[in-house]
Amino acid sequence: MGKALMVAGSLNALGSGNEVNLFGCINFSAAEANTQASATEACTFSKLGINIISGGSGTNSLRFRDAGVNGNQLAEIAGTGVVEDAVNTDALTAGDLFNLAYTDTGTNSGFSWIKSNVEFTTGHGCFTGVAAFAGLVFDIASATRFIGLSGTLEIDGNDVEAEVAFKARGYDTFEALQVRVIANARTNDSVFRNRINGADGTGVITFAAAATGLVTATGLADAITDGHTINASITLGTGVEDLTVTFVAATLKSSASKQDTWTADNFGGLVRAASATAHYFTLGGVLPTLTAYTEAQARIKPGFAGIASNLRCYLDTNTYTVNATLKLFQNGVDVMTTTITAAGGAAWYENTADTVTFDDNDEFSFEIIGGTSGSITIDMIGMTFAPAAAGGGATQVRFGSILDGIGSQNIFLGNRLQ
């Protein structure tokens, strides 16, 4: 039991009439069906919020939608700023479809994050996914490609699994997978699978030739071992006909009420040249450009109390000549660091020792700074939440950080008009 945090982000501004959901996304859609995801578990959504950082000259409204009708939650603000519906909640039964509807009375709204809490009725977990709500074409014949579970959905997926596979520390069960397809000209089966530590899980979503819509694979109960990676895959048969996908999402659970949260660039990564200038990122959603957000704009309130740990990032290149630092900021102050060891190459960089206690009003962001010369390519940045310890818990403790696998790649986790 207990709340988890869902975060959406995008490189694009929201326009009135855009439909979206709580996944990182490349684009939006006016077709609500494109964005509707299944709450595969009975759950309650709360604290819907958004941080509008540009535009938004009118009144900007983000509404929770439940099975195609307005839900109770409405995050509404005139102009820019952070807004959260701290009062209303939306309770869904298993299988209900949900999404978000945005409207405004002025200019489009650039935003750094959309967030919500979700609390499962049974057990603890979260929904996390990648999206392009206007649809992206997958058409690489007779090949398997890989898809991350946070960040953006990318055309044809990624042919390097390590660049999208997130190292799990909190989640211990891969419970469900879901995929939405809006166009399918394929003449044979298209197969999506959940992946754990580089191997297939038991979840298999087959889209029969020409089938469109949402398909969910539930009741998987696939075990995730601490440190194993998690992602999805797509395998297409022969032929180059389109399979147009709007999102791939997972239901992940933890028997210890933990959560992993991460932001990602699932195709190619975000290149950062060494710099004394700090760059800031959100806890989830997408990795935007380096200068997209100030620290204040990147801050997100998880909305529950807990203990943060395992600050980590995956880099697929690292030629820094001097160590750089990944930091966790809490309320504008850095409280945890992970060393990005110079010339560490493609690897996970993780602080497995430090923890930080937080309450339900605290805000977090990520920072990367330093390196002197050379560059890194950032694929994923994330951390793990655990429940608050009984009796208030410990304050922050600082030690060194641990680098995995220096220099080698070691893997440990239709457009329908309406």
Place this chain on the structure above:
Amino acid sequence: MILTWYPDYCPIGNCVIEIEPDWSAVRRMALCPHHQNLKITLGLTDDQVFRAILASSRMKETARWAIKEELMKLGEMDKEHPGVPYTVEADGNFIIQSGKTGPTRTALRTLVATALAVVEKPTGTSTVTVN
């Protein structure tokens, strides 16, 4: 594992169809008002209405792909375009929005008719019109 399909082309609401992983049969279903009425009116079994729903998608996707292929050949649509749009009528039939008029639309209609001629159409399958 339970595999559940929510087709995205019901006129109102959503069918929810629990299926075998290889799509060979239906386990159980909750039909939208249109497909429930179709089932009753035509006296279809669960499996027959499932086949009709899937065949209907084959009709619209075959038509959409035929149009996209032709528009790509004409240089009027990019390979990465997410798909030619369509609407669903209250009777469950499809209108494909080609965005073309005159001889081009006529040619597209001919292409679509040829492509659809070989698509299996069990009882209850939706029709396709190109606008």
